[in-house]
Amino acid sequence: TLEAAYHCWLQYNKLDSSIEEHYQTYCETLVFLDHSQIIQAAKEELVQGITSMIHPPSVHAVPLEKPSIVLATYENNQLKDYGINTTVLDHLQEDSYLIQTITYKNHHTIAIIGKQDKGVLYGAFHLLRLMQMRENLNELAIIENPSNQIRMINHWDNMDGSIERGYSGDSIFYKDYEFIHDIKRIKDYARLLSSIGINSLSINNVNVHKVETNLITKEMLPSVAEIADIMRCYGITTYLSVNYASTIEIGNLPTADPLDKDVQQWWIEKTKEIYQHIPDFGGFIVKADSEHRPGPFTYNRTHADGANMLAKALEPFGGLVFWRCFVYNCLQDWRDRKTDRARAAYDHFKPLDGEFMDNVILQIKNGPMDFQVREPVSPLFGALQNTNHVLEFQVAQEYTGQQKDLCFLVPQWKEVLDFDTHAKGEGTTIKSIVDGSQFDLTYSGITAVSNIGNDMNWTGNTLAQANFFGYGRLIWNTDLTSEEIANEWVRITFGHDDEVVSTITKMLLHSWEIYENYTAPLGVGWMINPGHHYGPNIEGYEYSLWGTYHFSDCFGTGVNRTIKDGTGYTSQYYPENTSLYDSIETCPDNLLLFFHHVPYRHQLKSGKTVIQHIYDTHFLGVEQVQDMIQKWKQLEQNIDSYRYKNVLDRFNMQLENAIEWRDCINTYFFRHSGIQDEHSRLIY
Numbered sequence: 001t002l003e004a005a006y007h008c009w010l011q012y013n014k015l016d017s018s019i020e021e022h023y024q025t026y027c028e029t030l031v032f033l034d035h036s037q038i039i040q041a042a043k044e045e046l047v048q049g050i051t052s053m054i055h056p057p058s059v060h061a062v063p064l065e066k067p068s069i070v071l072a073t074y075e076n077n078q079l080k081d082y083g084i085n086t087t088v089l090d091h092l093q094e095d096s097y098l099i100q101t102i103t104y105k106n107h108h109t110i111a112i113i114g115k116q117d118k119g120v121l122y123g124a125f126h127l128l129r130l131m132q133m134r135e136n137l138n139e140l141a142i143i144e145n146p147s148n149q150i151r152m153i154n155h156w157d158n159m160d161g162s163i164e165r166g167y168s169g170d171s172i173f174y175k176d177y178e179f180i181h182d183i184k185r186i187k188d189y190a191r192l193l194s195s196i197g198i199n200s201l202s203i204n205n206v207n208v209h210k211v212e213t214n215l216i217t218k219e220m221l222p223s224v225a226e227i228a229d230i231m232r233c234y235g236i237t238t239y240l241s242v243n244y245a246s247t248i249e250i251g252n253l254p255t256a257d258p259l260d261k262d263v264q265q266w267w268i269e270k271t272k273e274i275y276q277h278i279p280d281f282g283g284f285i286v287k288a289d290s291e292h293r294p295g296p297f298t299y300n301r302t303h304a305d306g307a308n309m310l311a312k313a314l315e316p317f318g319g320l321v322f323w324r325c326f327v328y329n330c331l332q333d334w335r336d337r338k339t340d341r342a343r344a345a346y347d348h349f350k351p352l353d354g355e356f357m358d359n360v361i362l363q364i365k366n367g368p369m370d371f372q373v374r375e376p377v378s379p380l381f382g383a384l385q386n387t388n389h390v391l392e393f394q395v396a397q398e399y400t401g402q403q404k405d406l407c408f409l410v411p412q413w414k415e416v417l418d419f420d421t422h423a424k425g426e427g428t429t430i431k432s433i434v435d436g437s438q439f440d441l442t443y444s445g446i447t448a449v450s451n452i453g454n455d456m457n458w459t460g461n462t463l464a465q466a467n468f469f470g471y472g473r474l475i476w477n478t479d480l481t482s483e484e485i486a487n488e489w490v491r492i493t494f495g496h497d498d499e500v501v502s503t504i505t506k507m508l509l510h511s512w513e514i515y516e517n518y519t520a521p522l523g524v525g526w527m528i529n530p531g532h533h534y535g536p537n538i539e540g541y542e543y544s545l546w547g548t549y550h551f552s553d554c555f556g557t558g559v560n561r562t563i564k565d566g567t568g569y570t571s572q573y574y575p576e577n578t579s580l581y582d583s584i585e586t587c588p589d590n591l592l593l594f595f596h597h598v599p600y601r602h603q604l605k606s607g608k609t610v611i612q613h614i615y616d617t618h619f620l621g622v623e624q625v626q627d628m629i630q631k632w633k634q635l636e637q638n639i640d641s642y643r644y645k646n647v648l649d650r651f652n653m654q655l656e657n658a659i660e661w662r663d664c665i666n667t668y669f670f671r672h673s674g675i676q677d678e679h680s681r682l683i684y
C-alpha cells in the first residue's frame with residue numbers, strides 16, 4: 001500500500017497472536033528514567049511502534065514492580081536497583097548502548113541503556129526492529145558500539161526544488177526558492193535516518209548556486225534552524241554546503257583569498273551569526289576548485305589554506321569543515337594522453353597531508369573517478385595518515401541505474417571497506433582507516449549522497465529503499481554481511497512470507513552483478529549518455545573534456561594506467577597493490593580495462609577472451625533481468641498492489657535499458673574488432 005511504501009522499514013505492522021503474546025509481557029509498560037528531547041523521540045517511537053504492533057503501552061517515569069521495558073542513560077543512579085552493570089559502556093563511543101533482558105523484583109524486564117540519550121533512541125529503534133524481525137526477547141544481551149563516529153548523508157538538493165542526481169521526485173526541503181516547512185515529512189525523514197544510526201546531515205547541494213549561497217544569511221538561517229530543530233530531536237546534526245566565494249557573492253568583498261584578513265574576518269563574523277541561530281550547527285561542506293566551483297587556486301593558495309581559513313572560524317564552536325577531494329581538471333583535451341583524471345585526488349591532496357587543521361575533514365569518494373559500477377578504491381585511503389578524513393559513497397544511483405534499474409549497492413560498498421591498502425602492512429583495510437583506528441584520527445567516518453526525494457516512497461523504486469537502509473546499517477556495523485542486511489530489510493519491509501523473502505533477497509544480492517553485466521565491461525566505466533548519465537552512449541565522452549576515455553579502436557580497448565608506459569596511476573597504491581594492478585598477469589579481470597589497454601583476443605583469467613566475455617555478459621545480463629521480472633511476477637499475490645506495480649514498472653524500464661546496452665555494446669565491439677560471437681547470437 002501507499003502507507004507501507006511511505007513508512008519504509010518503520011511500518012510496525014500488527015503482529016500475529018503467537019508472537020504478540022510473547023512480547024506482551026514486556027510491552028505493557030514503558031519506564032523512562034531519564035528525560036531529554038532525544039529521549040522524548042525514543043518514547044514517541046516506542047509508543048507508536050508498540051501501539052501499532054500490539055496495543056498501547058502505559059508510560060511511567062519511576063521504576064514499577066511489573067514486567068516492563070526500562071530506558072535510561074548509563075549514569076542514572078536508579079540503574080543500581082536494577083542490578084545492571086553498565087561499565088562496558090565506559091570505553092565505548094558516545095552513541096553506544098546496551099539492551100538486556102533482566103529480572104527486576106521477579107519481573108521480566110528489558111533494559112535499554114544508552115551511554116547518552118542518543119544511545120537510548122538507537123536502542124529503542126533496535127528493540128522495535130527485533131520485534132519486526134519476530135526475534136525472541138527473553139535472553140537479550142546486546143552491546144552495540146558504532147564502527148564509525150561520523151555517519152552522514154549529503155543532500156544535493158537545490159532551492160528551486162530540484163535535486164542534482166535525484167531520481168525520486170523533488171526536494172523535501174525546498175520548492176521555488178523557498179523552504180517548504182513540511183514539518184511532518186521532515187520529521188518522518190529524521191525518524192528514518194536515526195533508526196539506521198545516521199547522525200549528520202547536510203541539506204543542500206555541494207554545487208552551491210546563487211540563491212543557495214544565501215542560506216547562511218539572516219534571511220534564511222531561521223528556516224535552516226527549523227530543520228536543525230527537528231533533526232536535533234533525533235540526534236542528527238545539521239550542516240550546510242557553502243560557496244567558497246561567499247565573501248564576493250554576499251560579503252561585498254573583492255576577493256576570496258584565504259590569506260586576506262578581511263576574508264578571514266568575514267567568515268569569523270558569519271560563523272558567529274550562524275551559531276546564534278543554530279547553537280549546535282555542524283559546519284560546512286565545501287566543493288572548491290572542482291567542476292567550475294570557485295576555490296583557493298584562483299589566489300594561488302592551497303586547499304589547506306582554504307580549508308583552514310574556514311576551520312579557524314568554526315573552531316571556537318566545535319564546528320567542522322568537510323573539504324571534498326573531488327578535484328580534477330574537467331577541461332581536459334582528449335588528445336592529451338598524459339593527464340589521467342584518476343590520478344587527480346591523490347596528486348592534489350597527498351602532498352598536503354598534515355597541513356590541515358584538526359577540524360578539517362577531507363572527504364574522499366570511494367573510487368578515483370566517480371561512482372562507476374566498478375572502480376578500484378581511491379589510493380588516498382592509506383596515503384593520508386595525518387589528516388582527518390571520511391569516505392564518500394553515493395546512495396543515489398547516478399551511474400548505477402538511476403533507481404529505475406535495480407542495483408543493491410551494499411556488496412559494492414563492502415568490497416571497498418574490506419579492501420586491504422597494505423598501508424601499515426597486511427590487514428590495513430579501508431574500514432579500519434575510515435573508522436579512525438589505524439591512524440588515530442580525531443574525526444573519521446563515512447558519508448554518502450542521499451537517494452531520497454519527495455516521491456511517496458522516498459526513493460522512486462521501492463527496492464531502492466534497501467540502499468538507504470543498507471547504507472546506514474553497514475556504516476553503523478561494517479562487519480554485517482550483505483546477506484544479513486538484505487534479509488533484514490526485506491523482512492521488515494515486505495513481511496516474512498518465505499517466498500517473498502528468499503526471492504527479493506536473492507534479487508538484491510545479484511543485482512549489482514547483473515547491472516555490471518549489461519553495462520560498461522571490465523571496469524572501464526563511463527560509456528553512458530553525457531549529461532544525464534542514463535543509458536549507453538559508448539563514445540559519448542570519448543572526445544570530450546571530462547577525462548573519461550576508453551580508447552577503443554580496431555585492435556583493442558582499455559586505459560593503460562601502468563608505470564612503464566601508461567599514466568603511472570598504479571604507483572599511487574602501496575607496493576602490493578601497485579604490482580597487483582600494474583601487471584597484466586595479476587590484475588583482476590573485473591578491473592582489467594581500468595588498468596590496461598588490451599587486444600580483443602586477450603585471454604582473461606576466466607579463460608575467455610575479452611571480446612567473448614563482453615558478448616557473453618551482455619547477453620546474460622538481459623536474460624537475468626528477464627528472469628528477475630518473471631520472479632517478481634510470481635510474487636503478485638504476496639505483495640500489495642501499489643508496491644508490486646511500482647517495482648514492476650521499474651523492472652520494465654530496466655529491461656528496455658538492458659536491451660539497449662546489450663545491443664549497443666555488442667554492436668560497437670563487433671564492428672570495431674570484426675570478431676564473431678562464438679555462439680553466433682544476434683549482433684547488429
Ligand code: GCW
Nearest residue numbers: 156164165206207287326370
Ligand atoms: O558525479 C558527479 C556528478 C555531479 C556532482 C559531482 C560531485 C554535485 O555528476 O552532478 O556534482 O560528481 O560529486 O561534486
